[in-house]
Amino acid sequence: MPDVELATDDVTIKTSEGSMSTHLVFPTDCEPQPLVIFLMDAPGKRPLLHQMAAVIASRGYFVALPNLYYREVPSFELDFDSQESRAEMTRLTRTVGNRMVVRDVGALFEFARSHPAARVGDVGLVGYCMSGPFALYSAAEYPDSVRAAASFYGVRLHVESVDSPHHRLSEVIGEIYVAAAEHDPYVPMDMVERFETSRAAAGTRGRVEVYWGTHHGFAFDDRPAYDPVADDRHWKELLSLFDRNLHSFRD
Numbered sequence: 001m002p003d004v005e006l007a008t009d010d011v012t013i014k015t016s017e018g019s020m021s022t023h024l025v026f027p028t029d030c031e032p033q034p035l036v037i038f039l040m041d042a043p044g045k046r047p048l049l050h051q052m053a054a055v056i057a058s059r060g061y062f063v064a065l066p067n068l069y070y071r072e073v074p075s076f077e078l079d080f081d082s083q084e085s086r087a088e089m090t091r092l093t094r095t096v097g098n099r100m101v102v103r104d105v106g107a108l109f110e111f112a113r114s115h116p117a118a119r120v121g122d123v124g125l126v127g128y129c130m131s132g133p134f135a136l137y138s139a140a141e142y143p144d145s146v147r148a149a150a151s152f153y154g155v156r157l158h159v160e161s162v163d164s165p166h167h168r169l170s171e172v173i174g175e176i177y178v179a180a181a182e183h184d185p186y187v188p189m190d191m192v193e194r195f196e197t198s199r200a201a202a203g204t205r206g207r208v209e210v211y212w213g214t215h216h217g218f219a220f221d222d223r224p225a226y227d228p229v230a231d232d233r234h235w236k237e238l239l240s241l242f243d244r245n246l247h248s249f250r251d
Helices: 047-057 083-093 098-113 129-141 165-171 189-202 228-245
Strands: 006-015 018-027 033-039 062-066 118-128 146-152 175-183 206-215
Touching: 006 047, 006 098, 018 047, 018 098, 033 047, 033 098, 033 129, 047 062, 047 228, 062 098, 098 118, 098 129, 118 129, 118 228, 129 146, 129 165, 129 175, 146 228, 165 189, 175 189, 175 228, 189 206, 206 228
Parallel strands: 033 062, 033 118, 118 146, 146 175, 175 206
Antiparallel strands: 006 018, 018 062
16 A cells, blocks of 8 residues: 555553553555554553554554553663663553454454444554564464464563463464574574474464574664664564465455
8 A cells, every 4th residue: 555644543441450641553545454563562652652553553453552561651762872771661561462463453453443434354463572472373263363473582482381372373374484593592593493393283374584604683763783684584574474364255
């Protein structure tokens, strides 16, 4: 959808656990578009992620970007130069998990069903860093709605926990795409390999790929590990995933 005019809105969505501030971006003057839920990384919902959400929306999607820390704080944006801010980010990451986020995704579904610009029957999810596992876990929780889910340098993909995403891969109906950095202290290569073994055993549609030569955070230009070549590849893979799984259901 070239030269698409976009609308933005910042709303507060009431959940059973609080008030979740959410940034919306979607095409104007067209039929309802498939819902894409953009799950933030640990540094929080910030202008960079708003810009990325707009890139996705320009392809013909209704994008919702929630503050996943809403149970603790109404908003958070990491100050990369502040040790105090980094400590707060670390604390906040420990207050959110897979089972919480699937409830938040459910609340976003309910909100989008009443929005005239959104279509909830065909949903895409994307998560980065801490939210990679959230996207995959939500795909298993809502298999009849989630057609595609992507994780970029997602952490805790295959861990010794009852809610580890790898346990639920057989429940995922949609296509998944998992991209890992070669050099990532949070996601060792053996975790990537174990997850891929589990994906293959479960028969889950999709791919697990390593972006060789990259480091954790390669797709964010506010991080020192930013890699423009890897970022371009990330966009190509993400948008292709959504386009073939969400727009194809229009016909």
